[in-house]
Amino acid sequence: MDWLNAGVQGVLLGGQYALLACGLSLIFGVMRIVNLAHGVLAVLAAYLSLFLVQQGLPLWLAVVVVVPVFAALGYAVQRGLFNPALAQVRARGAGGDSRGGGSRGAGELAPLLVSFGVAVALTSLLQEVFSADTRRIPTGDLASAGVPLGPLSVGLLPLITLVVAVAVIAGVQLFLARTPTGRAMRAVADDPGAAALTGVDPRHMYAVATAVAFATLALAGVFVGMSTQFSPGYGDLVLLFAFEAVIIGGLGSLWGTLAGGVVLGVAQTIGAQIDPQSGVLAGHLVFLAVLVVRPGGLLPRSVPA
C-alpha cells in the first residue's frame, strides 16, 4: 500500500515537474538554449500573481493577466537578449570572423551565460522588491484538500497540476505538430537560414517560441506559488529537477518531457520510500542511469546529425 501510494504521489509530483519543464523543453528543443533563468522567472510569475491577488483580483483572473504578460515578456526577452546571444553561436558555427589570437568568442556559451546573468540579477531584484520573506498564493482550503482514490488519498491541487500539465503539454505538442506556425518553429530549429528562405523570420519565430514557453512557465509559477512557500531564490531548488525531466525525456519531445517528469517523480518517491534520506538522490541516480542506457533520453525526436 505504501508503495502504491508512493508511486501515485510520484506521478503527481512528476506532473509538477513536467509543467515547469515544458517551457524549458521548448526553448531547449527549438534553440538549444539551456535557460538557467527559468526557475526564477517562474518565481517572478508567482510574485506577480500574488501581487494581483493581493490587489483583490480572483486567482483565475490573475492567471488570465499573468500568462499573456509573460508571453509578451518572453517575446521581448528573446528579441532583446537571447537572439543577440544566439547570433554568436551561429557566428562561431560558421567560422565567421575568427581571426586573431585564437579567441573564439563566447560561442555556444553565450546564451547560457546570458540566462545566468538574468537569473542572478532577477533573483536579487526580486529580493530587493519583495524581501527574502517566504510567500504563498492563498488558495483557501484547496491546497490541503485531498480526494479519495481507491484506498488512497491524493491531493486535489497536485491532481489539478497534473491535469494542467498534461493539457499544456498536449496543447503545445499539437501546436508544434499541426499548425503552420508550429511547423515553421520546428523548421527554424533545424536550420534557421533555410527557414528564412521559405519566408519565416527566424528571430520572430524564436521569439514566438519563447513567448509560448514563458506562458507555460507563468502557469507553472502560479502552481508553484500555490503549492509551496516561495522566496526569490526558490527557483534554483526546482530548476535542476525540471532540467532532469527534459533530458530524461529527450531533446525536442514534449511527451518525453512529461514522461521524464513522471519517471523522476516516481524515482524520488519510491527512493524516499526505501530510505527517506535518499529520495532526491534516487531521482538523480535514475536520471544518470537512464542517460547511461539511453544517452539520447527516452523519447528523443531524433534530429539529424
Next chain:
Amino acid sequence: MSVPTVPPTGAPTITRGGRGSLIGAGGLALVVVLLAAVVPYVVTLGALSSLVMLFALVILGTTWNLLAGYGGIVSVGQQAYVGVGGYALIQLADAVGAPPWAAVLAAGVIGAAVALPTSYLVFRLAGGYLAIGTWVVAEVFRLVTMQIDGLGGGSGLSLTAFRGTDRVDRVAFVYWFALALMVAVVLGTYLLMRSRVGLGLTAIRDDRVAAGSLGVAVDRGRRLVYVAGSAGAALAGALIALSTLGVTPGSIYSVSWTAAMIFIVVVGGIGTIEGPLVGAVVYWALQQALAPLGTWYLVVLGVVAVAVVLLAPRGLWGLVAGRFQLFPTTYRVRSGRI
C-alpha cells in the same frame, strides 16, 4: 610512400608569438615577482586572504577554460571537484595530520582520481545533456557527502589543524602557497596547450570525429582534459577550504562555483590562456568593490555578464588584445613562397 612528391620549396618561417609576447610575458613575470616579494609586505593580512581567493579563482577559471575552451567539455558540475578538494584537504590535514601543503596537493590528486571513473559516465553525454548531467553528478556528490557521518553530514567540517598557529604565519603560508600553485597551474596549462597534445586537444574540441581520423587519440585526450581540469578544481577547493577554515556541503558543492568559472572564462575570453586571468581579476574586483551593496552586487554581476557577452563576445581580453598573445599557442606562417 609518403607525401614529398613536390620538393620542398621556399621553406616557410613558422613563429609562435613575437616580441610583443616576450614583453608581455616579461611583464607578467614581473607581476608575479611583485606579488611574491613586495605585495605581502605592503598590504593587510585581510588583503592577502582575499588575494588567496583571487588565486583560487584564477585556478578555477584556468582549469574550466581547459575543459570548455580547449576540451569542448561544457561541464556545469565542476563544483563536484571543488567539494572533493575541500573535504579531502580537511580530512587529510585534520584526521591524517598531513602538513597543509601536502594535503592541498594530495587533494588535487584525489580530485583527479575521482574524476577518472566519473569521466566514463560523463563522456556518454554531449552538449546540453552533458551540461545537465555533470550538474546532476555534482548534486550526487553533495548528497552522498551529506550522508556520510564521518564527513559531518549536512553540517560539514571545520579545519582545526591551524588552531594555535600564529595568524601571520598562517596567512603568509597560505598566500605564498596559493600564489605558487596558481603560477604552476597557469604555466602548466600554457605548456600543455603549446605542446603537441594541446594541438590535438584543440582539434578534438573543434571536431572529434575528424581529429580521430587524423590519429588523435580522442578519448584519451578528452579524459586527460577532464581529469586535469577536475584536479584543478579540487586544488582550488582545497585552497578555499584552507582559507575559509572549513567546509559545508551546501557551500563547497555550490553550483555558484561553476557559475563563477563560467563568468570568469566567458567574460575574460574563452579559449585563451589570458582570458581567465582577466576574468578572474574582474570577478574578484567586482566582488571586492560591490559586496557592500548587498543585493545590488549580484544585480551588477548579472548585468555585467549579459553586457559582456552581448557587447564583447570575445570577452574582455579579446576586446583589448586582438591578435596579441601573452601566451602564444598559435602558429604564424611567414611563407617563404610569395
Next chain:
Amino acid sequence: MSVLEVTGLEVRYGDLLAVDGVGLTLAEGETLAVLGANGAGKSTLLAALAGTHLPAAGTVLLDGAAVTGMPAHRRVRRGVALVPEGRRLFGSLTVEENLLMGRYPRRPGPWDLRAVYDVFPHVAEMRDRRAAVLSGGQQQAVAIGRALLANPRVLLLDEVSLGLAPAVVTRIYDAVRRITAEGTTALVVEQDLDQALRVADRVQCLLRGRTVLEAPAAGLDREAVADAYFGITPDLRTQEN
C-alpha cells in the same frame, strides 16, 4: 518589364569584394545561367538576390520595385525563391512538411502539392519520411519542390547537380526544364556546362565578381565559355561594368 533587374551590385565579405558591379536582367519566363569558376561570386550573387547576404551597393528591382535591402524572409513573400547550395532541408520534418514550408508565404499560383508531386513522382512516394534519411538526389528534388511551392516570380537554383549521381542529375535537369518551360522565370548557377547550356536561354559568365561574358545559350561554344571563366578570351564580347 523585366521581372528582375539588377544594376551595379557589389557584395562584400569584410574586405573582400566578392561581387563587383554586376548587372543583369531577367525577362518573364526566361532562364539565365550564371557561370564561372570556383569563387567567381555566383553563390554570393544569388545570396544577394535572395536577401540572405545584403549587398553593399547597387540595386535589385523585382517587378520594378526595389528590394535591395529587404531581408530574405520578406523577399520570399515577394516571389524570390532560392534553392540553396547543399539543399538545406529540415531534417526532422517529413518530406511533405518540408514541402509545406514552401507554402509558408501563402503566395497564390499554379504550384501546389499535387503539381510538385506530378513533376517529382518519386517524392510523393516518400512524403511521410523524415527528410534526413533521403539520399542526396531525393533531397535535391524536395528542395526544388519546396521552392516551387512558394510560387516564385523568380526561381534561383545554386548548383543543384553538385554531388549527385549522373542519372539523378539528368533527371533533376529534366524537371528543371519542364518547370521553366511552364513559364517560371529562373536563374541557374551550374558548373556542368552541358546541363547549363541545355537549360538556359542566355548565359552570363562571372570572373572574380565581374561579368566577363553575356550571350544567348543557343550555339554557344563550350570552349569559349570555359575560356571566359579564366578571362583568357579577349576576342569575345566582354562587358566590364
Next chain:
Amino acid sequence: MTVPLLQVAGVAKRFGRVVTARDVSFEVSAGEALGLVGPNGAGKTTLLDIVAGTRRADAGSVVLDGQDLTRLGAAARADLGVARSYQVPRPFAGLTVYENVLVGASFAGRRHGGDTRDRAWHALEVTGLAGAADTPSGSLRLLDRKRLEVARALATGPRLLLLDEIAGGLTERELPQVVGLVRRLRDDGVAVVWIEHVLHALLDVVDRLLCLAAGEVIAQGDPHEVIRSPEVVEVYLGSTVDSVPGESA
C-alpha cells in the same frame, strides 16, 4: 602487387531498415587507385567510414597489410597509415589552415619521424593551400575546405588514402590538377580509394572501378567495362529507373 594492401571482406551494415552494405568485399593494392561509384545513398560514404574506422560494421573484416583492423578505432587506423577526406568537410574551425594540417602531421604522421612542420608544409603546397596557411580554416569556402581535407590526410603520410567527392563543383580546368595529384600519389605507392560522381575525372586515373547500389556491389573491375555494364547504366548513369536507396531492402 602480389598481396593487396587493403582487404575488405563480407562487410555488412544497416541503419534500421536501410541496408547500406550487404556482403561487400574488395581489395586494393599499394600503388593502385580504385574508383567507387554508385547512386546517391548507395552506401559509398558509409563504406569509407567503415574502412577508416569512424563507423563500425555489423559484420565483415577490414585488413591492412595483413593486419586485422576490424576492432581498431579511427585513430589507431590512422596511425597505421589509413587516411581519409570527408565528403562534408570537417575543418577544425578554431585553427588556421596550417595548424589543421599540422594536426595530421603531428599525430598519425609522426610514425615517419623527421620534421613535422616540413611534412605539414609539403601537404599544403601539394594541395595549393600554402598561400592560405594563416587563414582561420572556419572562413574557408567550400572548395578550399575540400582541399584542406585532402591536405590533412596527406600530412599523415598515408599508405591508404580514402577520398570522398573531392572534385564535385570544380571547373573543367581545375579538374586536371586533382587528377594529377591522385595520380602522383598512386605512382608513389599509395593505395587510393576515390568516391566521385564526376566520372570523367575518375576514369582518368583509376585502375579499377567498383559500383555500389543499395549496399551491394553490382559491378567491379576494369573501369570501362564496369561503366558499360547494363546494371550500372541502369541504376547509376541514367535511365528511366529511379534508384531509391535503401528501398530495395
Next chain:
Amino acid sequence: GDVGGGSVGGGGGDDDVLKIGFVSTETGSSAPFGEANTYVIESMEQWFAEHPVTVDGAELSVEIVVKDSQSDSARAGEVAAELINSDGVDLVLTSSTPDITNPVSEQCEANSVPCISTVAPWQPFAIRDGDQPADLKYSYHAFWGLEDVSAVYADMWGQVENNGKAAGLFPNDPDGQAWSANFPALTEDTGVTIDDPGLYPNGTQDFSAQLSAFEGHDILVGVPIPPDFTTFWQQAGQQGYQPKVATIGKALLFPSSVEALGNAGDGLTSEVWWHPTAPFTSSLTGQTAQELADQYETDTGKQWTQPLGFAEALFEITVAAVQEAGSTDPDAITGALSTLEVSTVVGDIAWGADDSVPPYVAKTPLVGGQWRLDEGADEGTHPYELVVVSNTLAPEIPTGGEVEPLR
C-alpha cells in the same frame, strides 16, 4: 616591514575607537534572519553617535562594519577574515544559523579575535566534528540548547492528550542533525518516543514516505526550512495525516512564513526565544522588550520577529564586555567575556556559570508558544499572533494561555 604589515590588524588601530564587525545575512535564502540585524545595526549606530561608550572614564566612539554572508558559509568565513584582517575590527558579532556562526567563529579562533554569536542552538555551534564540543578560546555564544527545547516541547505536549508517539521531521542540515541526534534521548524521559525516519535533504518536494511512516503519531516535531514545511503540511492535509499537536522549530519563526500557510498555520506550536511580553529591558537603551518590538513595528511596518531582541543583545554584550575589559584589547575582551554577566533585553546572560554547557556558552531563557489565527483581524493588521503557552523554564515570562489541540 612584516608580512601583512600594510595596515592595522585585528585589535590594533586607534585606542579611542571601538570597531565592531558584524557578519550579517542580508541576501540569499537566510535573508529574513538578517532583517532584524539591519534594523538594530542602524538604530545602534544612531545610539552610539549620541552615547559613546565610556571605559574607565575615557570615551570610545563606536564604529560598526557590516558584511553580508550572502547565506553562504564559505562567504561568511571570507568576510569574517576581511573584517579582522583588513578592517581591523576589535571584535566580531554574528548571528543566525550554525552555517554562518561557525565559520565566523573559526576565523576568529584562527586570528585570535573575540567573537560573540547568537541565534543558533549551542549544540550545533559547539559540536563541530565528532561528538565533543570544540575547544574554543575566542568565541562566546549566547543562546539556548536542545535540552531546553525538549523541555519546553515536553511541557507543551503534556498540555494536550496524546499517545506518546511523536514523528520527527528533521532535515540534513546542522539544525536537523542536532535535533535528531539529541531529541529522542531527551524526550524519552517524558514518555514521548520520537520516530525519526532519517534526515531528508532540504528542498525535498514529496513527503509521502514520511507521511506513511508518521501515521498514528499524535505529535509532530521538526526543524524544516519554511518551504519544506509548507510542502509537508499541505501534503499532510491532502493525504489525511492529522497530528494533535505540531511543534515546529525554525519554519515558524517568522510571522510571514506562518501567514504563508494560510489557515493551516492556526494552532501550530514552536519554541519562543524572545517575546515582547518578557519582563526584560535593554541595558543600553533602557527600552523594554515591548517597547523595542513596538518601535520595530512602527519603523518598518512589519510584525516583530524574535531575532530582533538578540540583535540588540549582541550590542549590549559587546559594550558590557568592553567596559569590563577596560580596553579594546582582544585578549582583555576575551578575558572579560569568560565571566561576563549582563542583563539584556533577552534576559540574564552569564558565561562560566553553567557547568552543563561548555564555558563559552551562556544560556538564554526559552518558552513555548502557539500561533493563533485572529479570524477577525482587520486589513493591514497581522492575522497571526504568537501566544506564550509554556513557561516552565522561565516563569518570569508570563503565559497568555494553554496549548489548544490542532483542529
